[in-house]
Amino acid sequence: MRARRAGTVIMVTAALLLGWQALILLTGLPPFLLPGPGAVLAALIGHHQVLAAAALRTLAEILAGFALGASLGAALAVGMAVWPRLAAGLRPVLLISQVVPIFALAPILTLWLGYGMAPKIAVTALICFFPVASAFHDGLMRCPAACLDLARSMGASARREMWHIRVPMALPMLGSGLKLAAIYAPIGAVIGEWVGGSEGLGAVMIHANGRMRIDLSFAALALVTLMALAFHGAISWLVGRVFARFG
Template identity: 35%
Template sequence: MRKIWIPAVFLAFLIVMWEVSTRLFNIESWILPAPSIILQEAVQSWTNYQHHISSTVVLTLSGFAIGVSIGLLIAVLLHVLPFVRQMVYPVLLLSQNIPIIVLAPLLVIWFGYGTLPKIIIITLVCFFPVTIATLDGFRQTNRELVHYMKMAGASKQQMFTKLELPHALPSIFSGLKISATYSVMGAVISEWLGASKGIGVYMTLASSSFRTDRVFVAILLVILLCFILFGAIILIERFVLRWQYVKGENR
């Protein structure tokens, strides 16, 4: 419980200081609205942005699922085929040096303003953390157990399914948690390309009309979506790796 309360109290302190500062220094709300104004706007404007939330959620989950699937597939291929890893791995590293915001206009030119370029953007930001984390998990497999299974006559398939994959699960979930936060960010960025609805669209409209309070509402929604998706993955991780958590609690 202490791990939860300490950051919660600190966050509450920052919010109070924010509220007091805006009132003490008479900061205009269009420059920096107080938390109370943001909360009031979030409640009163619910009907204006609720459809934007559902659009972003669908886009996020679709891109996240595709990105994770591609990331896991690439990791397995690179692990099973070392010669492919030597060729492809440097290209993967180079791909992450290209800013998504720069690549986005090209995707619009190539694929138009539909859903496809948005899914591609989310996929690009999601697959890499999963691929790298999974590969690291495979590399960290206990060498003594590998030697033991080889001595026992285990096939490569048995080695992978019975030993390497279970050992890599903690690393895989670490990659999933990173990709979860990236997927929401990728969805919002992709909606800036010309979508008709979504949190990114709501944020753009609020910014262009100098409704800073609504911009902060959009930021708050993004944070909440990240927390919800992150928390869902943690719950799944605790269920799948419950043996590891039980072991940790007994220490």
């Protein structure tokens, strides 16, 4: 099964690369508008040191922002499940935080937190926070009433009800929220680097575009894409392995 899946991925990737090259040959687009796969590969090899350092910086922002956003989201979900009034008061705030475009908040966070890693981590945490909080809270509130009634009839406290019944049953929803946040995390880090940063793959893209080095910009974009796919795969694997023990 894994070999078949890997073969499918390889064939789809090869088809996309061939289609990309065919588009350039058929349309005659110049390299400064759309570089070919070979030019992007050459940029990856020729600037591997710069790209590697930038990728490590972006990866650090992704990991820190994801961990912060997921932790805060999970904690708030439990708090809203325990205190319904808290949920009623915070639900509009959570919705507003997602309605406001992240591009509008990123410059403000940069002004508040400076031009280091802090605003990038904050943007990543903000974009990861809502999927985890929303999914986990829904899972906590969808616990079957029969299970709760049985636990209460046996004298279970609210604390035991939460940690021994609600949380284990809500873990699949938490896993879904974490996997969704893993997709958004690289987006948040790159947006933060676009708005105000001199390091990271997002900054490499901005600087490359300013010098009309579109091949280098595509190389950085390719690394971001690979990093996002790898990060989502790692989180999905980790969620499956860890949460399976509680199933």
